[in-house]
Amino acid sequence: LVLILDYGSQYTHLITRRIRSLSVFSLCISGTASLSAITALNPSVVILSGGPHSVHTPDSPSFPDGFLAWAQSNNVSVLGICYGLQLLVQRLGGEVHVGHKQEYGRMEIVVEKPSALYSSDQIGKRQVVWMSHGDEAVTLPSDFHVVARSDQGAIAAIENPSSKFYGLQYHPEVTHTPEGMETLRHFLFDVCRVEAGWKMEDVMEEEIKAIRDTVGGDEHVICALSGGVDSTVAATLVHKAIGDRLHCVFVDNGLLRYKERERVMETFEKDLRLPVVCVDASNQFLTKLKGVTDPEIKRKIIGKEFICIFDAFAQELEEKLGKKPSFLVQGTLYPDVIESCPPPGSGRTHSHTIKSHHNVGGLPKDMKLKLIEPLKLLFKDEVRQLGRILDVPEGFLKRHPFPGPGLAVRVLGDVTEGNALDILRQVDEIFIQSIKDAGLYDSIWQAFAVFLPVRSVGVQGDQRTHSHVVALRAVTSQDGMTADWYYFEHKFLDDVARKICNGVRGVNRVVQDITSKPPSTIEWE
């Protein structure tokens, strides 16, 4: 295990991912974790991440006392990156000063002498690296020496090979450091002698065993399927572990996309053979939403209604089985786990503050179900990889995200007004199908149509019309936190607009949303 101690750098997750991409398992925990929490994980390498702090600020985060002594006596290599290097230097008795010049962005460094950190062919060569720091190490602790310097003469890499302590002032994990992956590879395999061998097949086997151990021989487990990748992969994995003691529910809330219910149920039943009940609760949801125009109230109503249905599902199951289900499966991912407890001062906040997001995970607190979260150590692309091994169809794994409140946040205003939902479904289907036909689906994070509760004047077939306006939204994004609008070719947009106006009764105008996030959000409500 390669353990990353997180001091709040925006790149910390990237270090974890880069190392996993080398088939080495890595985990990231708070940089202020206790010594026992660190040693319990039994890492062979510890990486101290970068961070926005200065080691001179009172209360700046640091590793626990005794950590370096423990590392040294257990032959554990320690690599400090940026702030991590400065921490290492300061805690070992060296000096860190506020730099004369702040070094940010692309920079050149030269590897000055043979070292454990770089392969021998790097010596004397220039490397482009990505720096972002204000402070710099000026006096090194005893037994350390400088291995590489920046053009300005600042220390770029240091080492004390006899103690196995190393430091890089720049970020090897970002793509702006072209040789960075090679440096990490060399460090892990040639210096630390870490063995590559972490495979998704092993993750699957370990998780299946863990699920069986947790659930035991006769307990029952429930799961709410949203139709998204995470809950589907989580349920498929649990099903493989305990078979039909898993009970899934998929709720049609009347706010699904065109043929969504049929499409996802076919995947669940035919391709994955999941034990799933489909509850048609569309009337129930739409009745509660009638006349409601406030986006937050809509979201709250939908969340609450979902809980009622899930409660009823659990109740029915209890009557059928003669005992209560004891566990609940959730498709929580690693970024959710990390981001729910960001280190102090990291500037990272939990993402759900702008809108009251909900997904099928927001379940009643009084149900007293124990959680099974088999994906909680995986990133999204790793979940897709696991899904592939579990034979989840490729097309399903690549689906764009869809919000828990569904089309309710894409019909502005009252969702029950006229045939807004029907119009939106048709428009959305034409847009998405055109994107797929043009081979653009996988280059776009998310694309959808929005129904606007305004009418405009048009002329169709020599007749004056007074019909609805729809908006098209397509964005690129890494994680949904920020997004940029997607640049379609004019010909593509022209074709889509024609298809929509010719094919969907009640629409005579199509506009495109050309705002990024921020200042907008991806969804309109």
Ligand code: XMP
């Ligand atoms: P926003 O609109 O906040 O959306 O920029 C960011 C991402 O989150 C999705 N989204 C949701 N997902 N429950 C979900 O599971 C929700 O309530 C919800 N609201 C927005 C949105 O589709 C985008 O991918």
